[in-house]
Amino acid sequence: MTPLDLPGPRSAATLERLRAVLYPGIGEHLAPFVLDRKSGSTLVDLDGNEYVDCASASASVPLGAAREDLIGPLVDALRRYGNEDGHAIASDLALPLAERLISLTPASLTRVAYALNGTEAIETAVKLMRRATGRPIVIGFLGGYHGETTTTAALGAEENEISAGLRALVPGFAHVPYPNPYRSPFAPPRPGGSGDATVDYIRDHLLFHAIDPAEVAGVVIEPVLGSGGCVAPSAEFWTALTELCHEHGWLLCVDEVKTGLGRSGHLFAVERWGIEPDLMCLGKALGGGVAPIAAVLGSERALGSFDDVPTGSTWSWLPWACAAASATLDLFEREPVLENVRALEAVGRKKLDALAERHPQIGEVRAVGAFQAIELVRDRASKERDRELQDATWAEAVRRGVFTDSSSTSLNIQPSLLMDPGEYGAALDTIGEALAAAIAVLGR
Numbered sequence: 001m002t003p004l005d006l007p008g009p010r011s012a013a014t015l016e017r018l019r020a021v022l023y024p025g026i027g028e029h030l031a032p033f034v035l036d037r038k039s040g041s042t043l044v045d046l047d048g049n050e051y052v053d054c055a056s057a058s059a060s061v062p063l064g065a066a067r068e069d070l071i072g073p074l075v076d077a078l079r080r081y082g083n084e085d086g087h088a089i090a091s092d093l094a095l096p097l098a099e100r101l102i103s104l105t106p107a108s109l110t111r112v113a114y115a116l117n118g119t120e121a122i123e124t125a126v127k128l129m130r131r132a133t134g135r136p137i138v139i140g141f142l143g144g145y146h147g148e149t150t151t152t153a154a155l156g157a158e159e160n161e162i163s164a165g166l167r168a169l170v171p172g173f174a175h176v177p178y179p180n181p182y183r184s185p186f187a188p189p190r191p192g193g194s195g196d197a198t199v200d201y202i203r204d205h206l207l208f209h210a211i212d213p214a215e216v217a218g219v220v221i222e223p224v225l226g227s228g229g230c231v232a233p234s235a236e237f238w239t240a241l242t243e244l245c246h247e248h249g250w251l252l253c254v255d256e257v258k259t260g261l262g263r264s265g266h267l268f269a270v271e272r273w274g275i276e277p278d279l280m281c282l283g284k285a286l287g288g289g290v291a292p293i294a295a296v297l298g299s300e301r302a303l304g305s306f307d308d309v310p311t312g313s314t315w316s317w318l319p320w321a322c323a324a325a326s327a328t329l330d331l332f333e334r335e336p337v338l339e340n341v342r343a344l345e346a347v348g349r350k351k352l353d354a355l356a357e358r359h360p361q362i363g364e365v366r367a368v369g370a371f372q373a374i375e376l377v378r379d380r381a382s383k384e385r386d387r388e389l390q391d392a393t394w395a396e397a398v399r400r401g402v403f404t405d406s407s408s409t410s411l412n413i414q415p416s417l418l419m420d421p422g423e424y425g426a427a428l429d430t431i432g433e434a435l436a437a438a439i440a441v442l443g444r
């Protein structure tokens, strides 16, 4: 197709008026079109232009847009209950959801706390970890993203602008590099060590020089790095990390807000390694893309042995959001979602590997289920990041009708878990054309 001139006139007029009234931190980051409607994996803008959705609303719309089989139960529940604060009055829709989440997640998790969204789930998890252990320090990972409120921005460390102005105000977090083989600052693990260089670093350096392990409540980690670029740690890392946690009585909290419910090719990414965490945070996909709902799951120690930590907020686990979440879980049982995710992974591996062979500007391509990423560099040897080329590729892809997500480190591609693999392959071909165009425009 001939690349679109964006924004079209109707989108341009709306964007101009929006930017005049919006906080610039939102206005300046908007896509160059205004959404008119969505259906399946198609976005349609005010000017009638169509885009294949390969962002899925930051992975919060897992199974295509506005599905009637999710909206139906939601509307029924809204008619029956209106809104109600689940902390004050329980609805009969909370129980089946809570029981089902406990039965689907690893056996270590026996309790649920309500949350409205991923950010609130992580905030809550951090409070619970400190309360359950009586210890102040939580270890996070450089590259990890957990939200943008004060606590979650300080726990996360995807890119420094997220926590700018906050870091110094929020003590109680220490960070170590995410176990990213492409950008590891470490030599291979030392003989006689933990078997993993990141965990050796925690043991040999962080704990030896700086932090008494008895002050640490635990670690919070994305099982597959999400916004930070789709990186899956090794099995050795997980073994070494869980041993470290057991040794010191630390809680292992996995942030499955993005990976949860199928995106990794497993219902939960921890299944890939058989990890039994102490806490798990869910959000995004849990509401099926039609309702905001999130959850903190925990072991008896992390979530069942005290009752004095306030959790959630007025709108967390509204009855209609519970109905949407239960309908979403039904849908995972009814439709071959995970099989399709594996097919999308296979398509991605093939197409992205071929793209990397064609373009030396690609440092690495990654595919974990329906979450895939292209990391662009100025030079393969130095691995200097090329954010300019990444953003230009994103923009050229939008002009060619494919919408992705340009994050801090990589072009992230996250289609609907049910996208037809053929359609996905065609979208990846378009992204390849966009990259070639961006390389030409920037003279890379």
Ligand SMILES: Cc1ncc(COP(=O)(O)O)c(C=O)c1O
Binding pocket: 058, 117, 118, 119, 120, 122, 145, 146, 147, 148, 222, 226, 227, 255, 256, 257, 258, 259, 283, 284
């Ligand atoms: C891994 C992870 N944790 C937490 C969050 C915060 O979730 P939300 O923005 O839905 O509150 C996100 C959002 O992108 C995320 O990717």
